[in-house]
Amino acid sequence: MLLDTETLIWLALAVPFLGTGLVPLVAKFGKAFRAYFAVAMGFLTALMVVLMLPDVWFGRAEGFAYSFNWAPSIGLAFSVYIDPLSVMMAVVAGGIGSLVLLYSTKYMEASAGLSRYYALVLLFIGAMIGLVFVDNLLVLYFFWEVVGLCSYALIGFYNTDPKAAKAGIKALVTTRVGDIAFLIGIFVLSAGAMAALGVGFWQSLSIRFLIGSVNTLMAMAYTPLAIAGFCFILGAVGKSAQVPLHVWLPDAMEAPTTISALIHAATMVNAGVYLMARTLPLFAHVTGWTDALMWIGGITAFLAATMALVEPDLKRVLAYSTVSQLGFMMFAIGLGFAGFAGATFHLFSHAIFKALLFLGAGAVIHAAGTRNMYQMGGLSKEMKVTFATMLIGTLSLAGLIGLGGFWSKDMILAAAWETGNYFPLFVVVVTATLTAAYAFRMLYLVFFGESRREKAAHEAPWQMSAPLLVLMVGTLISVLVVGFLLRAYASFGFHEVQATNLGEFIVETFSSMAVVLSIVAFFVGVLLWLLRKRWAGSWLGAKFVLAAQAGYWFNEFYEGLVLGLREISVRFRRTHTGDLNYNMVGVAIGILVIAIALFVLGGA
Numbered sequence: 069m070l071l072d073t074e075t076l077i078w079l080a081l082a083v084p085f086l087g088t089g090l091v092p093l094v095a096k097f098g099k100a101f102r103a104y105f106a107v108a109m110g111f112l113t114a115l116m117v118v119l120m121l122p123d124v125w126f127g128r129a130e131g132f133a134y135s136f137n138w139a140p141s142i143g144l145a146f147s148v149y150i151d152p153l154s155v156m157m158a159v160v161a162g163g164i165g166s167l168v169l170l171y172s173t174k175y176m177e178a179s180a181g182l183s184r185y186y187a188l189v190l191l192f193i194g195a196m197i198g199l200v201f202v203d204n205l206l207v208l209y210f211f212w213e214v215v216g217l218c219s220y221a222l223i224g225f226y227n228t229d230p231k232a233a234k235a236g237i238k239a240l241v242t243t244r245v246g247d248i249a250f251l252i253g254i255f256v257l258s259a260g261a262m263a264a265l266g267v268g269f270w271q272s273l274s275i276r277f278l279i280g281s282v283n284t285l286m287a288m289a290y291t292p293l294a295i296a297g298f299c300f301i302l303g304a305v306g307k308s309a310q311v312p313l314h315v316w317l318p319d320a321m322e323a324p325t326t327i328s329a330l331i332h333a334a335t336m337v338n339a340g341v342y343l344m345a346r347t348l349p350l351f352a353h354v355t356g357w358t359d360a361l362m363w364i365g366g367i368t369a370f371l372a373a374t375m376a377l378v379e380p381d382l383k384r385v386l387a388y389s390t391v392s393q394l395g396f397m398m399f400a401i402g403l404g405f406a407g408f409a410g411a412t413f414h415l416f417s418h419a420i421f422k423a424l425l426f427l428g429a430g431a432v433i434h435a436a437g438t439r440n441m442y443q444m445g446g447l448s449k450e451m452k453v454t455f456a457t458m459l460i461g462t463l464s465l466a467g468l469i470g471l472g473g474f475w476s477k478d479m480i481l482a483a484a485w486e487t488g489n490y491f492p493l494f495v496v497v498v499t500a501t502l503t504a505a506y507a508f509r510m511l512y513l514v515f516f517g518e519s520r521r522e523k524a525a526h527e528a529p530w531q532m533s534a535p536l537l538v539l540m541v542g543t544l545i546s547v548l549v550v551g552f553l554l555r556a557y558a559s560f561g562f563h564e565v566q567a568t569n570l571g572e573f574i575v576e577t578f579s580s581m582a583v584v585l586s587i588v589a590f591f592v593g594v595l596l597w598l599l600r601k602r603w604a605g606s607w608l609g610a611k612f613v614l615a616a617q618a619g620y621w622f623n624e625f626y627e628g629l630v631l632g633l634r635e636i637s638v639r640f641r642r643t644h645t646g647d648l649n650y651n652m653v654g655v656a657i658g659i660l661v662i663a664i665a666l667f668v669l670g671g672a
Contacts (some may be wrong), residue, residue, distance in 0.1 A: 073123045073132055077150060080116035080158060081201065083109055084194030091187040099182065103173045106186035110166035113193060117158040124155045125556040133203070133276070143268075149203040149276055152556035153412060157200040157342055160419045164334035165193035167535035171427055172326045174531035175434060179324070185225060189330065192218040196335040200342055205254045205273045212250070212307070212339060216243055219336045223323040232322040242316040246306020246340075253299025260292025261285065279349050286353060297351035300343060301360060308340030308394045311368040315622050317391055318375075321383040321439075325430030328383060332390040333423035341397045341415055345408060349563060352404055362402025366495045369395030371620060373502035377509065378616045381439050382429050385510050386422070389465065392499065393418050399496055400480040405563035406487050409554060410479030416553075417472035417546045421464040424539035428458035431528035431536065432514060436521050441510065446519035451527050455515050457536040464543045466507040467500060467590045472546035474586060475577065482582035497585050504593020509600065547573075 071079070087109030095102040124131070131151035138146035169189060176182060195218060199211035224236025254273070261272035265281055265288075272278070278285070285293050304310070309317035317337070321328055331337060344361060351357045369392045376388035393414070400411035431454045436444050448455040464473035477500060484493035527533070551570040558567035568576065577583055596603070603609040618624075 071119065073120055073150070074134055076116050076120050077132065077134065077148060077201065080113055080120070080162070080197055081148075081194065083113045083116065084190045084197065087113075087190040088187045088194065091190065092183045095183045099177075102183060102186065103177075106190060107166070107169045107173060109190055110162075110169040110193065113197070114159075114162035114166040117155065117162040117197065120150065120155050121159065124150060125152055125552050127559065128556075129559050129561070131560070135203075138207075143270055144207075145204075145270070146207060147203040147274065148201045150201060151560055152553065152562070153342075153345060154200045156412065156416060156553065157338065158197045160338065160416060161193055161196040161200070161334045164419060164423045164539075165189070165196075165330060167423070167538060168326050168330050168334070168427070171329075171430070171532050171535045172324075174529045175326055175430055176324060179226075181225070185222075185324075188218050188221050188225075189327075192222065192330060192335050196339065199339055203275050204270070205257070205275060208275075209251060209254060212303075213247065215336055215339055216240065216247065216307075219243075219320075219331060222327040222331075223320045225324055225327065226322070229322065235316075235319040235322040239316040239320050242313055243306040246303045246313055249299045249306075250303025250343075253296040253303065256292050256299065257296035260289035260296070263292075264289035275346060275350075279347075282350055282353075285350075290354075293351070294354045294357070297347075297354045297357045298360070300347055300351065301357070301364070304340030304343050304398070305364060306340070307343070308337045308398065309391050310340070310364050310395060310398060311371060312622060314368060314372065314391050315619070315626065318384050318387045318619075321381070321387050325383065325426060325433060328387070329423050329426035329430070332387070332426060333419040337390060337394055338415060338419065341394060341401070341411065344398065344401045345412055345415075348401060348405070348408060358402045358404050360402070362399055362489065362492055365395045365398030365400070365402055366492050366499075367395070368392070369399060369499045370495055370502070373499045373506065374612070374616045375619060376506040377502055378613050380442055382432065382441050382444075382510065382514065383426075383439055385441070385506060386425055386429060389425075389503070389506070390422060392503065393422070393465075396477065396480055396496060396499070399492070400483060403480075403483045403487050403489060405565075407480060407483040408563045409557060409565045410476065410483050413479055413550055413553060414476035416549065417464070417476040417543075420539055420542040420546055421461045421471075421473055424457060424461035424536060424543055425465065427532070427536055427539065428454055428461060431532050432458075432525075434528065434532070435525035437523060438521070441513035443520050443522075444514045445517045445521065446515070447525055448515040450525040451515075453527055453533050454536065457540040458515070459511065460540045460543050462507045462511045466504040466593060467586055469587065469590075470547075472543050474590075475547045475550065478577055478580075478582055478586045481585050482577070482580045485580065485582045485585075493585075497589050500586065500589035501593040501596060504590050505596040505600070508594060508597040512597075 087106060091102060091106055094105045131149050133149050135145040135147035138144050176185060192215065195211045195214035199208055199215060202208050202211065220236045220240040223239050224233045226232040258269060258272040261267065261278060262269065264285055306313045320331065372388045372392035372395060376385050376392065379385045379388060397411045397414050400407035400414065432447060433439055435451060464471035467474045467477050481493065481497065484496065548570060550573055551568060554565055555567040557565035604613050
């Protein structure tokens, strides 16, 4: 190979950041040059990570570990550890990111501020690759925050639109709740590791080292390990938009559709799932950790699917769908080591078909001039390429046999069946049924029936159609990856994953009881879609529709909480007189109360 793996790693990290810095300079040579420079940097990044696959996925038993002194004065080294999971995540970020950039050259050409746009997209891709490559938890948190910053800036890209600006701030504030918990968990874990293992601060932050020392940590630092584990869950819940911190993601649809595709398929929301998958061996034996993750994922998947079923906005349907599918992944990781392969393969297949659906939705919105599905209809005749590609993406989401979504979702159902989690399995099977129902509802409202549009539509230009076709092919053949992925996992000793080839995987899939559940869920979902009007017309159905359309009042609850806290702070502010005499009296009374309390407790 012309470039060795170490060089590829550093180039994959450096190229997008270099592109971020150069975009404003390149813009001086012209708008088209700027756009295609960003595309070139995106595809170069994708090439670097794809070229790592053979070396990592074929025959290796350990990953590549490299480091250099990032901040020598404080002893901080920039350490990376590259294994099948991190490379798969980087391929998703780089590959889909590059297609989004190509699509953007046409979709975004009329927008202002495109130097900012392309620079931020490249930074987004680079930060996600950095997040999945690094071995140090504190450095991972740095990239975690850069990903959040890019998400905030790009969701609010149309900063003159109050709704977009508000959505960006909402995403930033909501995810910050989980981010603070995650940071607390990092320091608690580090403190426990230093005390139990007798290592220095930076060593206590190495993910590989902590996983290798998990038995000692369980024996000597269980409490810090448990606290950190649940703090990490909160971090993932915020980043991957799980209940109750899911409320930011539907509003994030005010972003350009290209950014929606990037966030939902390649970068932001995958970070939480990655964190849970990466740290599974560290926290798997902490009491209640996997159960909490399983139920958070299962409940999120179900609730988000019901909200997608009644949403009229095309992009918000896909947003709720993403929340639901991320719930499937969290649920699978919550099954323990048995669900690890299903969760990560579903992340891979979902990234492809969800990017396809979002970019397809962008083409539809670009042509129809609206996001309201009730103002579309009949587009299959005017947008044949877009229709064909979105048909495949929708069927994959619904779980049609043979498409990527079927194989990966069935792996999750099979893991739940094999581990005996029958009631949680029932919840996700019902969710899979609802998934098929809202997928067909979306497809019908957009592409079938009589046109309800005010203007004629047109097919998207090649810069937008080409990524759709590539992603459609990826959706059709993504199952070909599963054999390589499972064998790579097995050779690395990943969490009891068994090596298998594609033929064995297919036989094993159709030998499991879970495949019956997958097939039944698909057809019952189609039936539910056909009976939707009868159900919605019933008393119970009407109540359900009302609750789902209101998003189960999560937003109202948070708004009430914020207003209540603001009212308390306003009232408390009256004690801040600015008069030194009053302040000294307050200090004296406080000291007196503390002294009396200590006296009473001491006397007891």
